[in-house]
Structures are given as structure tokens and as C-alpha cells.
Amino acid sequence: MLLARILDEKFASLYRMGKIHGGVFIGRGQEALSVAIGLALRKGDVFAPLIRDTAGRLAFGEPVLDAVRTYLGSPLGPMRARDGNVHRGRPKDGLYVMISHLGAMIAVVNGALLAHRFKGIGGTVGVACIGDGATSTGAFHEALNQAAIEKLPLVLVVANNYYAYSTPNERQFACRSLTDRAIGYGAQGHSVDGTDLGACLKVIGEAVNLARGGAGPQLVVGRLLRLCGHGEHDDAGYVDPKLKASPVGRDCLKVAEEQLLGQSWANAETLATWRSEAAQKVEETVAKVQREPGPDPYKEDWCALASKHLAEGHHEAA
């Protein structure tokens, strides 16, 4: 969580310095829910994070180097500068690479889980992350229905941060609670205070265990506020100040630190050490990647096919 916060803040700072091409999307305020996912998953599981899941990605095992190389457009990164920012992962390691179309990754995770069933690989779980906005898509509906029909071990985590970009919940859905949707699909629903790390670890952990044990798809809805804009270009001036002042507007990182101190699992000195270690790791990685050369268009093969022999020549003026 702490590493994710510091890494995200570094990306935001690099963005403001003009060092990042394109947008920066950070998970400030959503780290507790996200990290709980990464911690609940094991090797062999499948994870399709969304844009605010730096914490979940790191906990699942994504190297800081992959994140930095993708944001800074290094050809040495997993996306080779062909795709950037939050569009990164290593599918063969179970970390799927999101496309921008919301809800589209859920069915992809279903496919992975069905493949595991075909191959006789038991006990694996797939998690797909979405926000409140994606629950309005046809893709969400189709995929959750599909997972329920096939009784797949899918855990669908909805980070309900009350705004899809600037659109508030009341313009997004009219049901009482998104958790209520689960029963309509034949899935099990869970809701959790997304600002409370302890609660997130418990509820996400239970949902993952249920799916792993064969109970079919689980829908987890976390209530929280993103403590930042949709992207770093956005000042989020549309967020209701009353919501910010309410418990849902708490900073989950501060809450987690208070919990650690309250339980005497860590003291202030330990927290300071963790913080400086995380900052050092991020600074060292950024410094390393900033020395790497950018992609060379002359070294690109400009071929989208795996079957290179079927690539068409260029039929346009050179």
C-alpha cells in the first residue's frame, strides 16, 4: 500500500514535470481494497486489474520496474513502449493487460478460468477489477451472467468510488446497492468499507476462498473515495465536499497506519523506515529507467500478427 502510494505519487510528479507521455491514473484512496486482492491471490491465479490498482498489482508480484518502464515508455518494459501507463502486465504470469473498454476484461478472466477447468488445473481463482461506472456496461452484465452459468471461480471487485470520472452514482444506477445485483446473476454478493484495510483483507479474503472452494462467482463492492482526479489532468472539483468529510472520504493509508500503531504491530519509527525504503526503491528505479533509451521506430517490425509470414506488405506511398 505504502509502496503503491509512493510510486503513484512519483508518477503524478513526473507527469507534472512533463516527463510522461499521455495520462497518469493513480489509486490514491483505493489502495486498501486493491492490496487486499493482490494479497489474497496465489501463483497460478489470474488477475485483471484496472486503472487504480497499483497496490494490487505490486502485491500480486508486478515488479516496480515494469510499472516505471511502462509509464516512461521504455522498450525494455513488458509493453515495449507499444502501450503505456496502466496498460501493462504479463499475461503468462497471470497479470492480464487491461484494454480501455470498461468491463471487457471480465469475460477474458472467465475464459482463463474455463481453460484451467479444461486443463484440469483446480483451485485457481480469477479476479477482475472494475469501478462503479463499468457496472453499467453490457460487458459487465454478459460476463457476470456467463461466469454464473459456468460456475466459474471469478471474484469481481467493484471499487465504488461514487464517481465515474465526473458522473455521480445517481446518474449511473438506480438500484439500492450494487451488491444487490449479485443475487440477480446467481452470484454471491459482499460489501466492504474500502477505507478499512482490515475489513478489506477479511472480505476479499473470504470471497476469494469461497470462489476457490467452488462456490461460484463472487461480487465484492468496496465503498471508498478516490482522493485524486480521474487522471492527473482532473482536479475532481465535482466531488461533493460532504462526501469527502464523511467516513468514506478517509484516507485508507492513514487508517491502516493507525490500525498498525493501535495494535502495536508497528511503531512510528518502523513506519518511517518503511516509507523511506519504499521511496528509495522508487527513486532508484525511476533513475535507472530514465537512463534507458526510448523506442526506435526503425527497429519496430510494424507487424501485428504472430504469423509473420502472413503480414501484408505496405501498399501505400513510402
Place this chain on the structure above:
Amino acid sequence: MSITYLDAIREAQAKALADDPRVFIYGQDVGAFGGAFKATKNLAQQFPGRVIDAPISEDAMLGLAVGAAIEGMRPIIEIQFADFSTVGFNQIVNQAATLHWRTRVPCPITVRLPGGGTSGSGPFHSQSMEALYAHYPGLIVMTPATVEDAYSMLLEAVALDDPVIFCEHKYLYYHLKAEKLPTEAMPVGKARIARPGRDMTIVAYSAMVHEALEVAEELASERFEIEVVDLRSVKPLDTDTVMASVARTGRLLCVGEAFPWGGVTAEVIARVASEGFGLLDAPPQRLNAKDTPVPYHPNLWAAHRPTAHSIAAAARRLLHL
């Protein structure tokens, strides 16, 4: 024994399932029912658990195929009618088509699209979707015109490491027959000279190949020798074979059943005009369906798409230019 185009598609799927445990079929009504057109007849019984009925969710069907492919499977997705693939368009063009380029992980999925017009089918059960998918990088688009190609190209589609849009023509399902299934085949990406000639080239694909062959036969009685090129796959498009044919004949008519704006015929003509202008003795011509939705009534439908009659008229005009 005679084998139809539809039988060939069924047999190719049976062989793919038998030869490769990574293959499975997913689509609406494909299981015990055997598919809306019976292209998967008895396959669910022959291959238990591997021919799966899908809900009416084209987006989720295609998304599932991509996830299964990432984990090493080789899914065949039957879209009941090509027209309905628009509901799953996003997963095809943004998810499947970009996966390998972005992540180096291949996406070996085959999407079967029963398309093209049949009498009485109307605007939403008749469309030809090849141009739409050929537009996107990362996809292979096959358009078999013969029983032999329906069989061998479908097997090749399953074996390829890329997403393949397999455009099978519903009109050919029962109309086209062959004596036996092929044991060898031309590779995908190579067009075929369906009939040699020296006076004019007609480039066609899918069901239009047969209309073009009928025209070639008709014009032979007027002592014209028409060369018919069957593209077989529209992406990759075998420009070399087309260009070599135009070099022999000097005249080009390109025929497609899809809507006229852009598309396969426009692409063929653009390539010949820009790369083989000097080979042409007359302006290259194209003939497509009309720029309206596909009409329901047979009288209107027959006038909407190119037929041997309208192709012959276009060919005669071009021969006298």
C-alpha cells in the same frame, strides 16, 4: 458420396477437435442441438464437454475466447449469424486483435461468421462483414468459396496463432457440393485462378466467385476469355496474383457482395491502380451490393447484390471500353 460446404465445415471442426485437445467450440445452440445451421451436428456427443452452449452474449463469448487462448486453448467461436458479431466487435478488434502486438502472447481464436445473403433473410441475417474486420490490424480474414477451401482453411484457421475471422457463406452451405474432402491445400494468403482467361480479370471471393464463373462461361460463348481470381482470404490479400492476372488481361472488374463504401473491392482496385497502373488497358471497375440495408423480398434482394446477370453487364461494358 457428396459433401456440401456445410459438411466440410462440420468435418473440419470434428478433425480439429479429434487432433488437438486444446480445441473447443463455444456458441449459441452449438451443443446437443448441433447449431442453427447444423455445423456442429453430433459434435457435442462425439466430444463430450468440448462443444459448449453459450448464452446470447457475443461480447462475453469472444472475451472468453481470448482468455482461454491466453491460457493455451484454441477456441472456435460460432457466431450464429455474422450480423450479430457487431455485439462482440469490441472484443474482436480491441482485445483479440491487439493482444499479441501488445503482449507477445498469441491469440489463436477462430471466429466463424455465417454471413452473406440468402433469399428472405433481410437486413439482419444477410450481412457480409469481411471489410469491417479486415480494416483492423492483427486479424486474418478468410472467405472460402469452395467446399475444399471451407475444409482446409478452417483447419488452417484453428492452427494459426492469430485471431481468424472465418467468413463462411450461408448461400453456399447446401448449394455447393464436392466428391471428397481435400488431402492437400493451397496455403492461406494465396489467391487461386479459378478459371484462366486472357481478355479480362474478374476478382471475386466467397459466393461471388460462383457468379463470376457463370459469367465467364456465358461470355465464352461470345468468344471472350475471362480469368476469374478467387481471393480465398481478403486479409492477407494476394496482390501478386491479382497483379499477374491483370498483367495478362489488361482489364479488371472486382466483385463483392458487401456494401459499396470502402471495402475489399475498393482495396483491390486501389492497389492495382497505384502499383499496376501501366498494366491497365481500361479503367478498373467494381461492383458491390447497393448502399442500403439488405432487403427482405427476393425481388429486391436479387437486385441489391451482384448477380451473374449484373456482373455480365458490367463485364461487357468493360470489354468494350
